[in-house]
Amino acid sequence: METIKSKRVLHSKIKSLLEREGDDLKSFPVSFSFSEGMGEPVFTFTVERASEDHFIDEKGQKWIRSET
Numbered sequence: 490m491e492t493i494k495s496k497r498v499l500h501s502k503i504k505s506l507l508e509r510e511g512d513d514l515k516s517f518p519v520s521f522s523f524s525e526g527m528g529e530p531v532f533t534f535t536v537e538r539a540s541e542d543h544f545i546d547e548k549g550q551k552w553i554r555s556e557t
Contacts, residue, residue, distance in 0.1 A: 490533075491521040499523050506536050 493499050506519055518537040524530065543553045 493521055493523045494525060496525070503534075503536070 493502060502521065509516075518535050520533060520535045523532045523534065543551055545551050
């Protein structure tokens with residue numbers, strides 16, 4: 490498990506996980522730890538893909554992904 494020690498790196502790591510497409514999506518769930526240093530609490534983050542078969546557009550309409 491990767492340990493991250495900077496809030497800036499934490500932010501960019503989460504952003505890159507959310508922007509993944511295609512085959513990269515098969516690597517979920519992804520776990521990593523965050524701590525700013527000794528004596529600081531350690532947080533563990535697990536990013537999972539919650540929904541794969543549909544998405545909701547900005548108008549609130551649900552769309553189902555086709556398997557073509």
